[in-house]
Amino acid sequence: MTRVLVVNAGSSSLKLRLLGADDTVERSAEDLAEVRDWPAPDAVGHRIVHGGTRFTDPVLVDPDVRTALDELTALAPLHQPKSLDGLDAVSELYPDVPAVACFDTAFHTTIPDAAATYAIPAQWRERYAIRRYGFHGLSHAGCSRRVAELTGARRIVTAHLGAGASLCAVLDGRSVDTTMGFTPLEGLVMATRSGSVDPGLVLWLTEHEGLSPHEVAETLEKRSGLLALAGTADLREIDADSLAMQVYVHRIAASVASMAVSAGGLEALAFTGGVGENAAVVRTKVAERLAFLGVAVDDDGTTDGEVTARDAAVRTLVVPAREDLEIARGTRAALHVHGGR
Structure with missing residues (x-):
């Protein structure tokens, strides 16, 4: 085949x-x-x-x-x-x-229970299969594999930044944590999605403001994120020193540090996706916030390659998103299991 x-x-x-x-x-x-x-x-x-x-x-x-x-x-x-x-x-x-x-969820099935379990009643978790599933797994899998090939790193954090955005902690080629959860709404600030918010806020909006669950969901999915902060969902149109950029970078950097905890350290940080590959300003600002972990970049705006600054303890790379390669790889593997059909 x-x-x-x-x-x-x-x-x-x-x-x-x-x-x-x-x-x-x-x-x-x-x-x-x-x-x-x-x-x-x-x-x-x-x-x-x-x-x-x-x-x-x-x-x-x-x-x-x-x-x-x-x-x-x-x-x-x-x-x-x-x-x-x-x-x-x-x-x-x-x-x-x-x-x-x-x-997209398959790569994250290796996440340990400690990272995948919500602290809610067991009957909810079991009846409704509620857990942190994670998404963008095809991108994270392909990106982390490429980083390991290039650097030999075992402890990797991959940052898939696009209209949707998530991070993944990868240890020895396996996902051990990620920022998205039961739905793709959890985690980072995205183009039109809010990312994580206090669940009490959702309850407050429904109980005190009379908003329906559908209205809240539609707003958090389609009218929040960068669009709500800056009036545009296009990061290229957002000023580098604006509040929107500060919030966006803060959430990414804080979450990278969290992912590093799950991976037991950080040897390599990789940016992928439309924003991750093309927004050098985001990479630079995130690296500045992560200097205490040994991250530093000398970023000339490359869309494919290493941007690690001299003497930095953590290697930082830009890896083009190639979900197609990961899908083709998985397709061939599945057909091999079924006797080459």
Whole structure:
């Protein structure tokens, strides 16, 4: 099996890449109609946001799996339907080509119970499968693997910064903590998402201001974050010394320090994602806040490479996000398990 069509369906975008046997990008598009003129793939790999507790590795999609994925929609109502729409559309186009689901939550299933468990009644945790799942796992897995190859580091923190944003603590190639939790709303300040807020605030808004749970959720998801702080969700339009930038950087730096605790130290820090790769000002400001951990950068604005300052104890890198490579890797592994189908 050589050629893999990678389908990455986000909440507001669709990215399609056809990768050859050596992972060379043969075709790329953002419209499914274009795929009809491409060479037929040997397999299709899909990014699926949520795998719940059942799916901890890439899996060949069959009717049972497809039904199970649909049942997980309640855990990621903004993202899962788009992923499944992409799965169905491409499966209709290539009905005889095996499809593999690769999960954003899977990389984080190795997080220890101490980091994954919420301090809420056991009956809630068990009945509703409530735990810290984490997301962006495909990006964190690929990024941390690349950092380990380049540096030999064992204790790594990866920062996936884009419209959505999260950090991951990686120890010896395994996720041991992350900033997103039961939903992708927890953690860092994002483009339109608030990140972590006091749960008491949510209760106060519903009880004292009469806002419905739906109104609160919509506001925290779509009208908060950088948009609420600066009037724009585009970091490129935000002044480097503004309150919005200060809040954004503060949350990232504080969370990197927290992730370092989970990893038992910090040997390498890697930035990836649209902001992580392109916003040198963010990397520099975060590094300044983390000087006490040995982080220092000499950042010339590179979008791919090392930016570690001379004599810094922690190596800092910029790694292009290549979720497509991680999906192709997972797709081939899943098909190998199923006898090369």
